[in-house]
Amino acid sequence: FSASASLRASAFAVGARSRSLARPIAASALFSTKYNIEPSRAMKAAEEARQMALAHGYSDFEAWLTSGGDDRSLIKKTAANKYHIRPQPIAAGAIFRGSCTGNPPTSRGYDAAADLYKSKLDPVKDDQTKLDAVLSEVYENQRSRLATLLNLPSDAEVILCPSGSDAEYLPVAIAKALQPSKKIANGVTQLREIGAGSAPAAVGGYFSTHAPLVGELPEGLEYLSGFEGIDGEEISARHKDGSVVDAAAEMKAFADREIKAGNYPIIHGVFGGKTGLRDGSMPGSQNAGDTSLGVVDACQGRFTDEELQSWLAQDSVILFTASKFYQAPPFCAAVIVPGSIAAKMKATSPPQPATLYGQDGLGAFVTDKELSPCLDGWKPMLKRVDANNIGLALRWEAGLAGMEALAASGKSDEERSAAIAEWAKSVADMVNAEQFLDAWCVERSIVSIRVSKSGDSDGEWRSMSELRDLFRWVSADVSGAVPHATAAEKEALSKTTFIGQPVDVSETHAIVRIALGVESLLSYLKDKDATLAEDKAAVAKLAAIGKHFDTLKKSGL
Numbered sequence: 001f002s003a004s005a006s007l008r009a010s011a012f013a014v015g016a017r018s019r020s021l022a023r024p025i026a027a028s029a030l031f032s033t034k035y036n037i038e039p040s041r042a043m044k045a046a047e048e049a050r051q052m053a054l055a056h057g058y059s060d061f062e063a064w065l066t067s068g069g070d071d072r073s074l075i076k077k078t079a080a081n082k083y084h085i086r087p088q089p090i091a092a093g094a095i096f097r098g099s100c101t102g103n104p105p106t107s108r109g110y111d112a113a114a115d116l117y118k119s120k121l122d123p124v125k126d127d128q129t130k131l132d133a134v135l136s137e138v139y140e141n142q143r144s145r146l147a148t149l150l151n152l153p154s155d156a157e158v159i160l161c162p163s164g165s166d167a168e169y170l171p172v173a174i175a176k177a178l179q180p181s182k183k184i185a186n187g188v189t190q191l192r193e194i195g196a197g198s199a200p201a202a203v204g205g206y207f208s209t210h211a212p213l214v215g216e217l218p219e220g221l222e223y224l225s226g227f228e229g230i231d232g233e234e235i236s237a238r239h240k241d242g243s244v245v246d247a248a249a250e251m252k253a254f255a256d257r258e259i260k261a262g263n264y265p266i267i268h269g270v271f272g273g274k275t276g277l278r279d280g281s282m283p284g285s286q287n288a289g290d291t292s293l294g295v296v297d298a299c300q301g302r303f304t305d306e307e308l309q310s311w312l313a314q315d316s317v318i319l320f321t322a323s324k325f326y327q328a329p330p331f332c333a334a335v336i337v338p339g340s341i342a343a344k345m346k347a348t349s350p351p352q353p354a355t356l357y358g359q360d361g362l363g364a365f366v367t368d369k370e371l372s373p374c375l376d377g378w379k380p381m382l383k384r385v386d387a388n389n390i391g392l393a394l395r396w397e398a399g400l401a402g403m404e405a406l407a408a409s410g411k412s413d414e415e416r417s418a419a420i421a422e423w424a425k426s427v428a429d430m431v432n433a434e435q436f437l438d439a440w441c442v443e444r445s446i447v448s449i450r451v452s453k454s455g456d457s458d459g460e461w462r463s464m465s466e467l468r469d470l471f472r473w474v475s476a477d478v479s480g481a482v483p484h485a486t487a488a489e490k491e492a493l494s495k496t497t498f499i500g501q502p503v504d505v506s507e508t509h510a511i512v513r514i515a516l517g518v519e520s521l522l523s524y525l526k527d528k529d530a531t532l533a534e535d536k537a538a539v540a541k542l543a544a545i546g547k548h549f550d551t552l553k554k555s556g557l
Helices: 027-034 041-054 060-065 107-124 128-149 169-178 198-202 247-260 305-313 339-346 373-382 390-408 413-432 464-474 487-494 518-526 528-547 549-555
Strands: 095-097 157-161 184-191 231-236 264-270 293-297 317-321 333-337 437-443 446-451 497-504 510-515
Touching (some): 041 060, 041 390, 060 390, 095 518, 095 528, 107 390, 128 157, 128 390, 157 373, 169 184, 169 264, 169 293, 169 317, 169 333, 169 339, 184 198, 184 247, 198 231, 231 247, 247 264, 333 339, 413 437, 413 446, 413 518, 413 528, 446 464, 446 528, 464 497, 464 528, 464 549, 487 528, 510 528, 518 528, 528 549
Parallel strands (some): 095 497, 264 293
Antiparallel strands (some): 157 333, 317 333, 437 446, 446 510
């Protein structure tokens, strides 16, 4: 694959905290002095991530929250990760509508993860054997709660993964087990509106400079060991004019070609990409996985129970994350295996070669602890007492807190869907009432907005590079850079607001997004007026930036 890199950035403000300028301690030195042991690669990776966070004054818990991911989660010199996200809730009074990109921990999620850390993980974190046992129990509890919240059938199983991109390795490994003698071809849709790492991972490629359980990767690594030789098919989300590609039809043609050639296709469907776009149909697994493997990318988490059950009924493997709509910090994912495929995996030998399970293969991303019972045969090869992803457990706990809060609201899927549709219409109407804004498309809980250069609806629209500037300005108080703005505009420009990153959707324009997340949905269900007042303030800031774009550009901010 040659997937285009996607900008996934947002900026977050926190309350004033002291910041240490101490340099990070080398992980090997820390372990040799503190623990008097030779650390594993996973232990080094976690400690290096922690030290990068601790150097900026974050607490021990907050530092662990950033560990066990890839380069996207590491704290940089800016005291935030590459998306400008900090491992703390945003400041009081700020507006957050960026759940389609990445989330800081919500207050609810932060507290839930902190409780897990203090009660179970902190007491054993210095003893790898005890930590291995406790983490196994934590993951099992989290898989069980997730299955309950998603109303999964009793025979469906859940595998935990560090991110939605990492999750792409699991269907490939499952396919290698189901059809060990056939050539595997993996088709991916919505290129440029799915995560940049998904397409490389779908053919077994590395997509980051770091892996969760080994840390920084040596230069020159291209594919995971045991994953070489996977063919790939890329299907874009849109034509050059922004119109939607019929991805489902193209996937069907791809699958038919591969089956006719005697190969084994993995067939993707995306149920909500960056703009919320959904492919026309979701692929099932033909002959319960004997002929093909259907994969539904539902990583945005914006679906109903009825839709989820329909995918399981057609034997689709489902990719899910709690770090989009459900607002867990970056990142945490799951692979949901339907009962028919799970049964076959229990009766099937683990995929080969044996190097597939090493630290240059799947072992760089998961251990036996994250796996479900249908992969019991894989567990001995992935058993690692000294590889314990505390950060993943904390992030899942934060995401589950949001899911459980929504479940506790007592609102049915129908009521939630109606509220989301009502919210989206209200926000789209606000956007369209502004001279410099246009609600270009609305997909469930994501409103995609293009920005006019002149305020003329027949004129030109802002490009991807220009919206990167807007995206940066919207998260800061820029009122001082526009002295000739009206009092109302200055008030709007001063409001700290977080939205979804820009997406390049057409030759003529890009868009930014306002997206409802679980916390803002709960707020809307409780108090519509207060929630929409926040949206109105967010739209007002976008409109003011649109009007005064050239002035802000000249300011150098």
